[in-house]
Amino acid sequence: MTLPDTESHVDEAPASHGPVRVKVERTWWQRHGRTSTVWLLRLVLVAVVLVLWQLAADRWIDSTFTSQPTEIVARLAEWIDDGTLWLHSWVTIQEIVYGFALGSAVGALAGYVLASINMLYRVLDPFMMALYSIPKVALAPLFIVWFGIGMHMKVLLAAATVFFLVFLNTAAGVREVDRGLIDAVRLMGGNRWHIARKVVLPASMNGLLTGLKVAIPYALIGAVIGELVASNQGLGYLINDAAAQFDTAGVFATLVVLSVIAAVLNVVVGLMSKRANRWKPLDARS
Amino acid sequence: MTTVLRAEGLTKRFPKDDTATVALRDFAVRIDEGSFVSVLGRSGCGKSTMLNLLAGLTEPSAGAVTYRDQKLTGPNIDIGYLTQSDTLMPWRDVQRNVEMPLEIRGVSKVDRRTAAAEQIERVGLRGFEKHYPSELSGGMRRRASLARMLVGDPETLLMDEPFGALDAQLRAELQDELLRLWHGSGQTVVFVTHDIEEALLLGDRVVVLGQLGRIMLDREVPLARPRSADSLRVDPEFVALHNELADALREGAR
Ligand SMILES: Nc1ncnc2c1ncn2[C@@H]1O[C@H](COP(=O)(O)OP(=O)(O)OP(=O)(O)O)[C@@H](O)[C@H]1O
Numbered sequence: 001m002t003l004p005d006t007e008s009h010v011d012e013a014p015a016s017h018g019p020v021r022v023k024v025e026r027t028w029w030q031r032h033g034r035t036s037t038v039w040l041l042r043l044v045l046v047a048v049v050l051v052l053w054q055l056a057a058d059r060w061i062d063s064t065f066t067s068q069p070t071e072i073v074a075r076l077a078e079w080i081d082d083g084t085l086w087l088h089s090w091v092t093i094q095e096i097v098y099g100f101a102l103g104s105a106v107g108a109l110a111g112y113v114l115a116s117i118n119m120l121y122r123v124l125d126p127f128m129m130a131l132y133s134i135p136k137v138a139l140a141p142l143f144i145v146w147f148g149i150g151m152h153m154k155v156l157l158a159a160a161t162v163f164f165l166v167f168l169n170t171a172a173g174v175r176e177v178d179r180g181l182i183d184a185v186r187l188m189g190g191n192r193w194h195i196a197r198k199v200v201l202p203a204s205m206n207g208l209l210t211g212l213k214v215a216i217p218y219a220l221i222g223a224v225i226g227e228l229v230a231s232n233q234g235l236g237y238l239i240n241d242a243a244a245q246f247d248t249a250g251v252f253a254t255l256v257v258l259s260v261i262a263a264v265l266n267v268v269v270g271l272m273s274k275r276a277n278r279w280k281p282l283d284a285r286s
Numbered sequence: 287m288t289t290v291l292r293a294e295g296l297t298k299r300f301p302k303d304d305t306a307t308v309a310l311r312d313f314a315v316r317i318d319e320g321s322f323v324s325v326l327g328r329s330g331c332g333k334s335t336m337l338n339l340l341a342g343l344t345e346p347s348a349g350a351v352t353y354r355d356q357k358l359t360g361p362n363i364d365i366g367y368l369t370q371s372d373t374l375m376p377w378r379d380v381q382r383n384v385e386m387p388l389e390i391r392g393v394s395k396v397d398r399r400t401a402a403a404e405q406i407e408r409v410g411l412r413g414f415e416k417h418y419p420s421e422l423s424g425g426m427r428r429r430a431s432l433a434r435m436l437v438g439d440p441e442t443l444l445m446d447e448p449f450g451a452l453d454a455q456l457r458a459e460l461q462d463e464l465l466r467l468w469h470g471s472g473q474t475v476v477f478v479t480h481d482i483e484e485a486l487l488l489g490d491r492v493v494v495l496g497q498l499g500r501i502m503l504d505r506e507v508p509l510a511r512p513r514s515a516d517s518l519r520v521d522p523e524f525v526a527l528h529n530e531l532a533d534a535l536r537e538g539a540r
């Protein structure tokens with residue numbers, strides 16, 4: 001082993017140390033075959049279930065209890081025609097969006113601030129866990145007393161659920177920040193503000209995104225439960241109303257709409273997890 | 287020669303429940319301006335603890351560190367510290383990691399870019415500017431950390447086993463680069479290693495630490511520069527020094 005004595009030697013040698021990238025040729029089937037099969041099987045499964053359901057109703061089981069796919073489709077068409085569907089869905093969607101926005105904004109802020117102040121966090125931690133453990137349905141009667149049976153109550157019920165999930169995940173993210181990274185910024189002459197903005201904020205982003213991700217379905221649950229408990233509009237109300245009249249087709253039609261909303265929310269969740277799984281520049285650029 | 291960095295009666299304890307681990311006890315050292323000091327010691331003898339204290343990252347339990355006749359109370363940007371573990375920001379690519387010290391100092395974007403490019407080139411990472419730390423090998427991360435420390439142009443460098451994870455060839459290249467950088471820059475270097483040969487190849491002076499940072503040996507390295515590993519190995523003076531340090535290390539383990 002000799003120590004390199006020329007400048008050029010040092011310059012070119014390390015550059016050849018990198019990984020080698022090669023292009024991989026794949027046929028259409030290798031690329032999409034598996035996904036196509038899965039989707040095909042899913043469609044077949046849905047079709048089989050629907051046909052069996054249709055055949056079984058009134059033949060082996062009483063359709064008063066289970067309704068049947070054709071009736072459900074008819075009910076959906078009817079509701080779309082007279083505007084019922086859109087009216088109630090819109091109310092529920094608004095509750096979900098407002099509840100989610102409110103809960104996650106407050107949750108993220110609280111998580112970030114509380115977790116940064118160690119003493120405060122240690123004092124409040126058990127109380128937060130206790131409140132988190134309360135089933136949020138149990139809060140509904142109280143919220144009715146406080147806010148009436150309007151939209152506020154559902155928004156706040158959804159927000160209460162979302163808040164804890166976002167809060168806990170953000171706080172965990174902030175508290176798990178690598179001590180070494182903070183020290184690195186201190187060595188660069190960074191102050192508390194630099195540490196908060198350039199280390200803690202981006203490092204806790206994964207926790208925050210996880211919180212947002214798991215909270216999305218709970219916004220829907222919170223809103224619908226609020227409507228089921230007490231309301232005069234929204235999809236939860238529609239279910240209650242239909243069930244009270246023994247209109248099972250109506251109940252199932254509403255459930256279909258709820259599943260569609262849930263599916264859309266799941267797509268949003270999927271997009272967010274993709275974001276969360278990448279270590280890409282999420283921090284504020286200056 | 288003026289003393290840049292001075293430690294006196296330095297003790298560090300890590301309390302846990304009712305007991306405390308003593309990592310360093312009554313440690314004293316003076317580092318002269320412009321010198322290259324190798325610190326040699328077995329694993330767990332308190333080398334990293336010592337550097338953390340010299341860098342102002344941790345508070346001593348007793349004693350004090352003085353930097354240019356001023357008591358060190360926290361990190362100082364004149365002191366660059368390459369820590370033993372990697373502390374690159376995983377959400378920043380190499381370029382933005384290297385720029386970070388300048389970003390904190392408020393240097394303009396254009397100037398940051400040029401300064402970072404120069405250091406990235408120097409450590410042989412050109413072409414990897416847009417890679418994230420998770421996409422680099424361990425040795426490449428080490429080199430990126432080195433570039434990040436150098437970009438701030440510190441006058442004193444503390445390095446904790448910086449080249450341990452590199453292959454022999456690359457290690458030799460970076461050792462050479464470090465010497466080139468240090469030579470004529472007036473910078474002071476404290477270089478921690480557990481490799482006797484590396485300590486002798488680089489240092490003006492070697493300090494051998496035993497248990498709890500007890501100084502087993504502190505001597506000049508009279509070998510002429512430039513030193514080359516190949517010719518050193520057969521140099522009788524080097525062999526004698528090597529044996530002396532090995533003995534001191536063995537002594538320190540007891
Ligand atoms: N944060 C800490 N908490 C408790 N004990 C610690 C801490 N840091 C170091 N120690 C203890 O101090 C002693 C010295 O540790 P140090 O990291 O300084 O060793 P080192 O000489 O750098 O070893 P190595 O060569 O393996 O890096 C060890 O016994 C270790 O257990």
Ligand SMILES: [Mg+2]
Binds near residue numbers: 333334370
């Ligand atoms: Mg160490």
